[in-house]
Amino acid sequence: MALVKDNILLQLVRGTLGDQLTIYERNGQIIMAKKRGPSKKKPTKKQLEARYKMTIAAAYAQAILKDPELKAYYKSLAGPGQNAYNMAVKDAYKSPEIQHIRFEETDVVVTAKDEFRVAEVDVCVHDAAGVVQERGKAVLGRNGVDWYYRAVGLPVGGKVVVVAVDLAGNGTVREVRLE
Structure with a gap:
């Protein structure tokens, strides 16, 4: 690969020359490189x-x-x-990341991050038998990272399942057992 500087001949040329060279522009720089072809290996x-x-x-x-x-x-x-x-x-x-789930009395506090924005966080509370007791959407806190869900009750032996979803619809699921 070569960066072309102050060459009048190549200032207006773009594309492939024969089966040898490709000339293109990226971020205002002219780049001349060996033409690449398709791989002959089977993809993994x-x-x-x-x-x-x-x-x-x-x-x-x-x-x-x-x-x-x-x-x-x-x-x-x-x-x-x-x-x-x-x-x-x-x-x-990329999917969002659920970094931490903590409990403050009957509040479920979820720390979820995404490089762009977490659109919503859903919380589902199950009892010890696996039956859904309640579910709902968490509310974004002032810090822009913590999401709060007020549960009616957190049954001992049950679990809390949290799903964080970003703008693109990618979801991350995390489960925490209640002790």
């Missing part, structure tokens, strides 16, 4: 999974571009050389 299972995940992320990004409000949100987060589409793909590719 992880590669196929990554390709599928990227296909889903790209489809989400295409849909986001039609919503002016979300497009403006993602564009506001874009850095140099990035756009709303890039940010939407990045958001759709």
Whole structure:
């Protein structure tokens, strides 16, 4: 790969020359590189999974571009050389992270983070037999990271199942046993 500087001949040239060179521009710089071809190796299972995940992320990004409000949100987060589409793909590719679940009397406090934004947190309380006692949506706290859900009761021997969902619809599930 070579960066081209002050070459009048290559200032207006873009594309592939024969089967040898590719000339393209990225972030205002002209780059000349050896032409790449398709791999001759069979893709691994992880590669196929990554390709599928990227296909889903790209489809989400295409849909986001039609919503002016979300497009403006993602564009506001874009850095140099990035756009709303890039940010939407990045958001759709990664799921939110549930960092911590703690209990304050009958409140369930969930610390959930995402590189962009956690859209909602759902809490489901099960008793010792696994029967759902209650479920509902948590409310975002003032710090923008903690989500609060006021439970009617937290049965001993039961469990609390928390689902954090980001703007792209990716969900992360975490379960905590009640003692």
